[in-house]
Amino acid sequence: MESVIEVNQLVKKYRKAEKPAVDGISFEVGKGEFFALLGPNGAGKTTTISILTTTLTKTSGSVRIAGWDIEKDAAQVRRNVGIIFQNPSLDLDLTAEENIRLHASIYGVFPYRPLYRMMPAAYRKRVEELAEVVGLRDNLFRKTRGFSGGMKRKLEIMRSLIHKPQILFLDEPTQGLDASARQSIWAYLKQLRQEENLTVFLTTHYLEEAEEADRVCMVTGGRIAVLGTPDKIKRQLAGPERIMLGSEELESLKSELDGLGVAYEQQQDTLAVFPGQRSAQQIVSGIRTPLSRLDIRQPTLEEAYLSLIQGGEAV
Ligand SMILES: Nc1ncnc2c1ncn2[C@@H]1O[C@H](COP(=O)(O)OP(=O)(O)OP(=O)(O)O)[C@@H](O)[C@H]1O
Numbered sequence: 001m002e003s004v005i006e007v008n009q010l011v012k013k014y015r016k017a018e019k020p021a022v023d024g025i026s027f028e029v030g031k032g033e034f035f036a037l038l039g040p041n042g043a044g045k046t047t048t049i050s051i052l053t054t055t056l057t058k059t060s061g062s063v064r065i066a067g068w069d070i071e072k073d074a075a076q077v078r079r080n081v082g083i084i085f086q087n088p089s090l091d092l093d094l095t096a097e098e099n100i101r102l103h104a105s106i107y108g109v110f111p112y113r114p115l116y117r118m119m120p121a122a123y124r125k126r127v128e129e130l131a132e133v134v135g136l137r138d139n140l141f142r143k144t145r146g147f148s149g150g151m152k153r154k155l156e157i158m159r160s161l162i163h164k165p166q167i168l169f170l171d172e173p174t175q176g177l178d179a180s181a182r183q184s185i186w187a188y189l190k191q192l193r194q195e196e197n198l199t200v201f202l203t204t205h206y207l208e209e210a211e212e213a214d215r216v217c218m219v220t221g222g223r224i225a226v227l228g229t230p231d232k233i234k235r236q237l238a239g240p241e242r243i244m245l246g247s248e249e250l251e252s253l254k255s256e257l258d259g260l261g262v263a264y265e266q267q268q269d270t271l272a273v274f275p276g277q278r279s280a281q282q283i284v285s286g287i288r289t290p291l292s293r294l295d296i297r298q299p300t301l302e303e304a305y306l307s308l309i310q311g312g313e314a315v
Helices: 045-052 074-080 096-106 121-134 149-162 179-196 206-213 230-238 250-260 280-285 299-311
Strands: 003-012 022-030 034-038 058-066 081-084 167-171 199-204 215-220 223-228 242-246 263-267 272-273 293-297
Touching: 003 045, 003 199, 022 199, 022 215, 022 223, 034 045, 034 206, 045 058, 045 167, 045 199, 074 081, 081 149, 096 121, 096 149, 121 149, 121 179, 149 179, 167 242, 199 206, 206 299, 215 230, 215 299, 230 280, 230 299, 242 280, 250 263, 250 272
Parallel strands: 034 199, 034 215, 081 167, 167 199
Antiparallel strands: 003 022, 003 058, 215 223, 242 272, 242 293, 263 272
8 A cells, every 4th residue: 555654763852851752653654544643641642743744843753744755845745734733723703614715825725815706616616515524514604703612623624625635634633522523523534535535644532533543553652552453452452352151050151161271250240251262152162051141342442542551561
């Protein structure tokens, strides 16, 4: 897969800081990929995303975005990325559309005209398409001061996509939004990824959002602790799947499991069985004791994340 983000041995040491906020990280993100950067407070996520979007200078290392060097070709990098930061940065005295128009002309995507109807047809078409998908069509010409948090976020997403960037950077984009606003923003981003092959680079504290990612990179203390698909991370950090067994005759079940030589752990009236090299089917077919519960539980990303931050050290 073609890489659109290439980060090599990136280091950022703030002035007067004792140790680097970002301490030699390297990774690549492929075109169209959904990549999530996850980590506890102070891990270095905002620092990393700020360097990648040219709003902060690095100490050392190299970064290429859409093939362009973030320092030598900063203008081209900016043309190819859309950015949504933690704090909304809309002008509340302008209408939704005016906010977008201003942004589009600052970026040099469309020339500024004082009225919407005087803007080029291509601009109006893009605005209307985006407004339709995010569901802001009826509010496009209203002042943003009265917008809810969710509406403001949707407008920011529209604004960040007006110049058809290849990569969208989102720094905790759904912070402070309710579950339904979060869900509709994610549904919209999914649609864009499918329709425009957009690459999405996300930092988040919401683990269920990272669960949807193609790959997750967990950072702690400015270093990569683990990088891979959510499935790989779960297996690596939270251990393998468990078979959850319940029975009215728990003692008999335990002695059968002992006889089969499989490891298990009692959790109240349920036994969590660790299948090891065997399949769940092989284990269950060796059991005669009647079962009242049988299910297979995968570790969640939440469990993986907790085991990482409690463990503290890089895996
Ligand atoms: N402008 C700054 N000057 C000095 N140190 C800073 C500055 N910005 C961040 N830091 C430090 O760099 C480290 C990484 O911070 P950063 O904001 O990148 O982490 P984060 O993972 O985004 O955290 P959060 O989830 O809380 O946003 C922290 O120790 C922080 O205190």
